[in-house]
Amino acid sequence: MANHLGTVHHEIHFTVQEGLDAIRDVIYHIETYDVTTIRASTPMYLMSRKIKAMGIKMVLSGEGSDEVFGGYLYFHKAPNAKELHEETVRKLQALHMYDCARANKAMSAWGVEARVPFLDKKFLDVAMCINPQDKMCGQRQNGKARTARVF
Numbered sequence: 001m002a003n004h005l006g007t008v009h010h011e012i013h014f015t016v017q018e019g020l021d022a023i024r025d026v027i028y029h030i031e032t033y034d035v036t037t038i039r040a041s042t043p044m045y046l047m048s049r050k051i052k053a054m055g056i057k058m059v060l061s062g063e064g065s066d067e068v069f070g071g072y073l074y075f076h077k078a079p080n081a082k083e084l085h086e087e088t089v090r091k092l093q094a095l096h097m098y099d100c101a102r103a104n105k106a107m108s109a110w111g112v113e114a115r116v117p118f119l120d121k122k123f124l125d126v127a128m129c130i131n132p133q134d135k136m137c138g139q140r141q142n143g144k145a146r147t148a149r150v151f
Helices: 016-030 035-053 065-069 073-077 081-097 099-108 121-127 143-150
Strands: 058-060 113-115
Touching (some): 016 035, 016 099
Parallel strands (some): 058 113
16 A cells, blocks of 8 residues: 555554553543543554654544444444445544544644544545445455445
């Protein structure tokens, strides 16, 4: 992907112990004891620390892509395209209160700004007009392949 786009990508590795050691700080920065939020925030917090150490101030985040394109596993069980679309709309309406807030707090703890191109208004105007049937999961197609096909 990096070669195709002409960009530089980095792999960041951390241990379970690093995650455990960071939990107090993660809770402080994300301002919640919610286990699911802590579990999702800890890797992002550790990643942003390493990003900051590399001198990078802004990153692109994939927040919203699963909600827009039905990428979560439970979307695969949608009985029809209409219900899939209704669920994507429902998920997007609450995204700013949960996933976006979590990502913003975890990243900004280290002074890193996360931009969310999948939630750009113009992008959403186009993506949400895609026929929901085209977003439905096929038996041999994963979410990334489906997203690529849609575009």
